[in-house]
Amino acid sequence: MKKIIATVLLATFFICLGFDALYQETRNNSKIYIQTMNKPISFFVEKAVTQKEREQGLANRHSLDKDSGMLFVFKHPQVVRMWMKDTYIPLDMIFINNNKVVSIHKNAKPMDETIISSKVFASAVLEVNAGTVNEHNIRVGDKIRF
Numbered sequence: 001m002k003k004i005i006a007t008v009l010l011a012t013f014f015i016c017l018g019f020d021a022l023y024q025e026t027r028n029n030s031k032i033y034i035q036t037m038n039k040p041i042s043f044f045v046e047k048a049v050t051q052k053e054r055e056q057g058l059a060n061r062h063s064l065d066k067d068s069g070m071l072f073v074f075k076h077p078q079v080v081r082m083w084m085k086d087t088y089i090p091l092d093m094i095f096i097n098n099n100k101v102v103s104i105h106k107n108a109k110p111m112d113e114t115i116i117s118s119k120v121f122a123s124a125v126l127e128v129n130a131g132t133v134n135e136h137n138i139r140v141g142d143k144i145r146f
Contacts (some may be wrong), residue, residue, distance in 0.1 A: 029046055029047070030146070033144070034136070034145075038137055041136050041138075043067050046071070047070075061088065067132075069127050069128040069132075070126075072125040077123045078122070079118055079121060080117070080122045080125055082116045083113050086111070090129070091107075092105065093105040093127055095118040095124075096144050097124075100144060104138065106130065
């Protein structure tokens with residue numbers, strides 16, 4: 001009887017681990033929508049919520065799928081400072097606060113350690129492939145939906 005109980009408990013433990021991994025995957029991946037003057041657009045994003053996730057960001061990656069990105073989320077609005085250390089992909093950075101685009105930095109250069117600042121308070125930053133902002137005509141003031 002003890003072996004059956006131990007087997008059931010062990011199986012339950014591994015099933016719970018699987019559900020936790022699935023939760024973490026969906027917590028870290030989602031869609032974000034930007035309502036531009038022309039049309040709504042969407043991006044499939046990975047979220048960087050913890051300090052460790054934000055520090056890693058897109059570093060050491062060599063590609064990013066079209067209409068994909070990374071969303072850096074901060075607990076409190078602040079002047080956000082980013083850089084491209086160990087990042088091989090040229091990026092556009094879209095700074096967000098109160099569900100609006102508040103600042104944009106286009107074509108951040110790979111491996112450049114120059115600080116890129118939001119200049120205004122932001123609670124999130126969406127990093128996408130360089131050229132995306134121009135391609136979709138994304139502007140300061142565009143609305144964001146998570």
